[in-house]
Amino acid sequence: MTAQDKDFATLVLPLGVTCPLADLEALLQGALARNEADTCHAEPQQAQTVKVHGADVSVTLRLSDGADERHIRLEIAALDLPRETCQARLAGIVHALAAQLPVTHVIWLDTEVRLPADRFIEALSQELGEPAPVVTPIALRRIRPARRADRARPDAASYTAKLNELLPAVDKARAVSTANADARPDSPTKGHERVLRGALVHVADRAELTEMRSEAGIVPVEARLSTWAVSMTVATVSLPVAAPVMIYNLARGEDMRVASLAMGLAGLFLALDSSGAMASVLSSL
Structure with a gap:
């Protein structure tokens, strides 16, 4: 170098x-x-x-x-x-x-x-070759409170006697507390919980179920099948009249009133055609 x-x-x-x-x-x-x-x-x-x-x-x-x-x-x-x-x-x-x-x-x-x-x-x-600094871990010492010299440690017999004196009083206080709890009227919160629980676990009958379905707009399966049966009947009489009814059933749901009106209209056209009135009306036009 x-x-x-x-x-x-x-x-x-x-x-x-x-x-x-x-x-x-x-x-x-x-x-x-x-x-x-x-x-x-x-x-x-x-x-x-x-x-x-x-x-x-x-x-x-x-x-x-x-x-x-x-x-x-x-x-x-x-x-x-x-x-x-x-x-x-x-x-x-x-x-x-x-x-x-x-x-x-x-x-x-x-x-x-x-x-x-x-x-x-x-x-x-x-x-x-020089020693690196070593960090000595510090051991934590558990500190216990000093025992007073004038306080003697009780033995097992004295503990048992003291418990025998306390247990009857504890049982009596527990019995009084239970009796007061049974005699005390329910609070408004408990009454509300009881009513809510009864409404949730109530078993509804058939009439109540039908009423709830009608309020929710749910059409029974029997009514839907009846609507489709009327629509098919209208289709056998007059297909131009039955086609809008079927489209309405698919788009908006089955409605017996619309199917009944369609059947009446198809019957009117059939009666006019059979009596010859339809031909005279068309000829006049």
């Missing part, structure tokens, strides 16, 4: 976090010394920038503010080191800083993917 090649990572912090450059320089020197196992020195601080040099790598830290967050950008440059080794040292430095600062996300290299800081620290802790 040449001196011009650089790898970088970005730490994302909340905007309200204060990060003095002196503290960041101390954290960066400690992280670089831990990863290199060698001494390192820092350059004089510039505006929002800290540079730390080790034996064979140089790390630059730049602090910047975004719209609603703060960024710490780490750039590492090395001379005559493989790129994998340089990235491994950058990962160790990012792990050390993320463990000390309230970092929310880590942007690794140029992926532009925000990794959760806790997941990043946990994964690197396993790789670096």
